[in-house]
Amino acid sequence: MAVLKRRSECPISSSLDIWGDKWSLLIVRDLMFAKQCTYGDFLKSDERIATNILAARLQMLEENGVIIKQGHPDSKAKVLYKLTEKGIDLLPLMIEINLWADKYFTLPLDRKALLAEVKKDKEVFVKRKMQELRA
Amino acid sequence: MAVLKRRSECPISSSLDIWGDKWSLLIVRDLMFAKQCTYGDFLKSDERIATNILAARLQMLEENGVIIKQGHPDSKAKVLYKLTEKGIDLLPLMIEINLWADKYFTLPLDRKALLAEVKKDKEVFVKRKMQELRA
DNA sequence: AGATTTGCTTGCGTTTTGCAAGTGCAAATA
DNA sequence: TATTTGCACTTGCAAAACGCAAGCAAATCT
Numbered sequence: 400m401a402v403l404k405r406r407s408e409c410p411i412s413s414s415l416d417i418w419g420d421k422w423s424l425l426i427v428r429d430l431m432f433a434k435q436c437t438y439g440d441f442l443k444s445d446e447r448i449a450t451n452i453l454a455a456r457l458q459m460l461e462e463n464g465v466i467i468k469q470g471h472p473d474s475k476a477k478v479l480y481k482l483t484e485k486g487i488d489l490l491p492l493m494i495e496i497n498l499w500a501d502k503y504f505t506l507p508l509d510r511k512a513l514l515a516e517v518k519k520d521k522e523v524f525v526k527r528k529m530q531e532l533r534a
Numbered sequence: 535m536a537v538l539k540r541r542s543e544c545p546i547s548s549s550l551d552i553w554g555d556k557w558s559l560l561i562v563r564d565l566m567f568a569k570q571c572t573y574g575d576f577l578k579s580d581e582r583i584a585t586n587i588l589a590a591r592l593q594m595l596e597e598n599g600v601i602i603k604q605g606h607p608d609s610k611a612k613v614l615y616k617l618t619e620k621g622i623d624l625l626p627l628m629i630e631i632n633l634w635a636d637k638y639f640t641l642p643l644d645r646k647a648l649l650a651e652v653k654k655d656k657e658v659f660v661k662r663k664m665q666e667l668r669a
Numbered sequence: 670a671g672a673t674t675t676g677c678t679t680g681c682g683t684t685t686t687g688c689a690a691g692t693g694c695a696a697a698t699a
Numbered sequence: 700t701a702t703t704t705g706c707a708c709t710t711g712c713a714a715a716a717c718g719c720a721a722g723c724a725a726a727t728c729t
Contacts, residue, residue, distance in 0.1 A: 407580035408642045410635030411563045419556045428546045438676050445542035449718050476726040495627040500545030507543045584687050611695040
């Protein structure tokens with residue numbers, strides 16, 4: 400794992416040094432909620448990330464232990480990206496982002512549905528979802 | 535408030551469009567935990583933000599309703615920055631970042647102490663802290 | 670064997686960042 | 700009153716990052 404250049408000892412700052420940009424958490428989102436897991440899948444997301452940026456972010460996230468690259472069972476040409484435990488641990492954070500956005504933006508319907516579940520019982524949701532992601 | 539250019543309808547993406555960079559959440563952090571609230575105070579933070587970047591981020595956060603600018607009671611030369619309700623609502627997210635970082639980084643002692651409180655009872659901590667920030 | 674899919678890499682123009690220096694106004698000091 | 704200091708920015712410029720299009724190699728499909 401490459402040595403991360405930390406701007407300070409602050410946990411917020413150190414976290415942002417890894418995923419504090421406009422794209423990294425969208426990759427995590429896709430792995431977490433959309434079950435997208437190949438390079439091509441990420442490219443298909445609504446935000447239209449550029450290929451070189453995607454490659455750079457995937458490398459960064461892998462170097463920092465948030466995701467891992469695996470061979471795809473179906474084909475040698477395909478690569479599977481998966482969240483590591485460190486990546487899965489971002490779930491509570493991702494949920495809070497969703498909840499914040501829910502207050503200040505209009506969400507698409509499918510996300511509303513997911514959020515409704517979360518609001519019912521956050522702890523239960525997190526536990527269940529983390530199990531699901533580990534599987 | 536200036537119109538935010540959203541890359542997609544996704545709540546994660548829309549949130550990142552506002553504060554998805556290396557600096558914005560550090561400003562929020564200072565307002566939230568360090569009680570720093572003037573331009574000069576932000577400059578003193580460990581990460582050493584550049585003056586032009588700070589000015590740009592403060593404007594962005596203000597345009598998006600996360601912070602507000604006020605005159606300082608002590609002097610007309612000073613400007614007070616404060617979190618709005620929208621900014622205060624970022625507290626749960628900031629806490630989750632801290633908790634994640636706590637698992638994967640070594641934290642400074644003062645943050646460890648704060649986190650210990652959080653771990654004891656997250657809900658209670660959030661409620662108390664939000665009240666404090668509103669005051 | 671030829672075409673297509675997949676996961677990238679490369680080139681290049683544009684935008685953003687980072688650093689240093691400068692500016693304008695208010696307040697403190699001489 | 701004149702001058703210096705403090706505060707909140709703004710400006711200029713070089714360096715880095717981004718975004719788009721094109722290219723490329725290996726695997727797979729036809």
